[in-house]
Amino acid sequence: MAVSGHMLEVNLGNFQEAVIERSRQVLVLVDFWAPWCAPCRALGPILEKLAAEMDGAFVLAKVNSDENADLSRQYQVRGIPAVKAFRGGKVVDEFTGALPEPAVRRFIEKHLPAPGDDLHIQALDAIAQGRAAEAESLLQRVLGLNPKNDPARLALAHLAIQQDRPADAQAQIDAMSPTFQLETEVEGLKALLEFIETVRNAPPMAELESAIAHEKGDARAQAMYQRSLLLLLQKQETAALDQLIEMVERHKNYQDGLARKTILKIFALQGNQGPLVERYRSLLSRALH
Template identity: 45%
Template sequence: MATSPYMIDVTGDSFDHAVLARSREVPVLVDFWAAWCAPCRSLMPILAKLAEEYQGRFFLAKVNSDEQQGLAARFGVRSLPTVKLFKQGAEVAQFVGAQPERMIRELLDAHIDRPSDALLRAALDQEATGDRDGALARLKGAHETDPKNDRLTAHLGRLLCEQGRVTDSEAILKGLSPRALGDAEIGAI
């Protein structure tokens, strides 16, 4: 496989820097694999393709579990392939076994910042300073450009509801993805 600026082989010695420290800047997807594992061999091309396609919006770290048994034990790997996603120095998601590309995309997209996330943060800052109407206007504009951003949709629905616009809130919240309904942050909203 060709080398990529978005992938690296990781060892026990390099894990903390290559995964945990780096995950404070960009999510890191860690693939625990072994050469003898057929599902691992079918999964790796999908992960490599996504790493290239996402162009640095996440980083792919590969751990050969046969050679790095201590690292696999440290993270409770019992079956291969096991893939864990780290963000801000902590594990935030995982899956075991070869998965379809669509499912992996959904997992990544749930944890990778989107351009509309900056607008969401600005709107929440605006709300925190007391400008709820300005925050609502900013959220509406952001929602028009990215209606699939579930966190943005949830906050827009919340603000509409808090302003007594329950029907509008319900209409917006119907746009949440099924995955969003199981998300703790969105559930709290």
């Protein structure tokens, strides 16, 4: 039966509906307790207070372990109070014992959606359907709610690049946390901005191909490098990598291994995985050795 709006008494009969199914929509904390347990009596009011204070952010499900031994065995409760966090129909975290309120609050908050997560999902859907202006508006609203939402900044940076606004993309990257800037996708985005800047004043493709055919030494290497970036920005990744592999074979030491470093940056753009990366990682190894 319902104890309060966001707190339920749960048993074997209603566990599937009250916990498993409910956790597909909202965080559910299951508190295994017993009336004789002094730590349970200390923890219980803290959980109940936070359930009321957070007003629907999570559901508190109270399980009397004495009366529900089957549930306790199923979820391997070896001591009480035992609190298990359910999301998406399964246990995602847990703790045992009576923690102080600040620790319980931290435990709960790390499993709650960040402000604007629903808008972020809508924005990604808009991007997938080609509605760039709508997506950008939604992502800006996300940042208004949570300026530290780095994934939203990443999505905005991608949109800015697609719309030929590299300065705006760089501004979003600069505003990301230092740790997030080390993510592979962000490293790939930085490389893409570098490539865009490098070819901004590059000669036309025909001129570069002529230089590759007739020049020697550094002049030829520079033309090969610029041509590879132009091909990459035209979405011709395979042709770009072929050019760079040839550059490694013929001009390995040009600008301290520029061709090799560029290939690695393209791998980062591809998420450092996938058939293209696997194929050219092998070709790069052969070219180097």
